[in-house]
């Protein structure tokens with residue numbers, strides 16, 4: 076609602092009077108924890124995007140439905156039937172019809188596409204199950220059975236997909252499993268395709284890119300707690316779906332909540348090579364260091380079909396994923412696509428590990444060209460501007476996507492965004508510091524917030540101006556300034572409510588699904604506090620694959636520097652079932668380890684009585700990961716020698732990390 080000037084002059088004195096009466100000027104705003112409708116500024120953003128994009132183009136919907144065979148009608152349950160793992164009907168029913176006013180229409184369209192679930196025939200020998208997990212699983216008809224590409228994220232969803240194929244296409248055994256890359260949505264469901272025993276027997280070929288197990292396991296370990304907390308925001312793991320909540324992830328619908336595992340490859344790919352797998356020729360193309368640390372595409376000559384793994388998809392992907400991860404290389408990404416174009420531009424069909432396939436050679440090539448250009452554009456234009464002296468935030472605001480690319484739905488930022496990707500490129504080349512000495516040693520958030528609010532005239536004035544700006548649709552700045560106020564005064568309910576309302580409008584405006592999820596989750600935590608943590612992604616099957624050195628690196632991260640200030644200990648660690656021996660020293664608040672005895676490394680490091688502990692790998696996993704302590708370990712299965720107090724001393728210096736921590740409040 077807005078007022079004409081005349082009315083405005085009439086109501087201002089009344090408002091001033093009522094403000095005085097209620098002792099607070101901020102009462103002109105109706106504060107509450109309720110979701111608010113979309114503002115006219117939000118609707119303007121939606122109107123603009125509706126005019127910019129061709130919503131009559133329904134090619135993606137046709138491609139998503141092409142080759143439909145069967146649909147999953149009911150929810151996927153856990154083995155005991157007690158828990159719902161994934162409901163493929165819930166999400167489609169929430170994304171039907173015209174976009175609600177509280178969802179960006181372009182994101183709504185993408186959500187409708189990712190909601191389509193079922194089994195589809197992609198080409199003569201290739202099938203896909205889509206929309207029952209975050210990712211797709213592909214089935215290739217081999218001579219004797221099914222070759223599976225990317226067995227989804229959980230045992231339960233993978234098993235459902237296999238049953239769907241066996242029931243509706245052919246009831247064949249699984250002969251090979253291909254993992255395209257090291258992200259859990261592409262391997263976690265492997266036990267749904269074959270049992271642990273079958274996988275370990277070597278009967279089923281397992282093909283993965285180089286360092287697959289290490290990269291898969293390690294990415295979520297060292298900084299795992301922080302990533303998993305932030306993943307709650309990014310993937311809306313505890314949020315409700317709907318017009319005021321999450322509408323998916325842009326990449327797929329949502330992450331299922333089942334069991335995860337991993338399997339060791341029998342063949343690894345470290346360069347481009349052709350393999351014959353169950354009677355089928357497959358050309359693997361090694362594409363590391365881009366979307367994932369290790370990844371590969373695959374070309375099937377028999378079907379003239381290219382599997383784009385997660386390098387090619389129907390969104391702009393992340394150069395920096397918002398859950399937190401190392402910055403990816405957008406230039407390398409574009410080069411991989413360029414190389415795929417040089418090798419496989421003859422392909423008639425392109426299918427990937429997310430989204431729907433692209434059919435017809437002309438369309439395959441133009442899709443690959445626009446994806447290649449998209450990642451090179453992000454790289455080149457970010458570097459172009461940082462060389463002109465622009466900072467990360469200036470970069471993010473100054474770059475507009477090339478007009479041709481921007482018209483293409485597949486180039487739009489549903490998962491990655493041009494804004495945060497350009498900042499990631501800045502970070503990759505120049506790091507967090509922008510060169511401005513004012514940013515060299517800033518005060519921490521709370522101290523800075525308190526002083527800023529005081530400089531601005533105090534909370535009352537700040538809130539008053541924030542309401543005014545909120546009503547004028549200045550959400551980005553209101554978010555920035557109210558975040559300061561909340562950090563200065565975390566008990567200021569009005570500040571938190573208005574900030575939640577601000578995040579909500581930003582969520583409604585966002586074309587990017589993960590931005591939307593961050594804003595909605597942020598609003599929810601401001602209104603109701605931090606909820607229960609989402610279940611962790613570390614499962615016994617994945618934990619068992621962690622090598623001892625990775626566990627020791629993690630154990631080192633757990634050392635609390637203050638508590639360990641004067642600790643000086645040396646100990647011997649024997650992992651009996653792996654025949655491994657490490658010497659650990661904790662000195663200078665740093666835990667080091669080596670396979671060499673300290674006195675063999677240097678006489679100075681010699682220590683006479685080294686206490687030792689002998690235990691199994693599984694026990695050490697629990698110890699290193701903080702799932703148990705030295706005191707709680709079952710002593711019957713552990714052998715100690717030397718001074719046992721050393722272990723107590725070590726234990727006293729170790730932190731365990733909280734599964735939740737505050738993000739939108741201090």
Ligand SMILES: [Zn+2]
Pocket residue numbers: 210258260261385428429
């Ligand atoms: Zn994925």
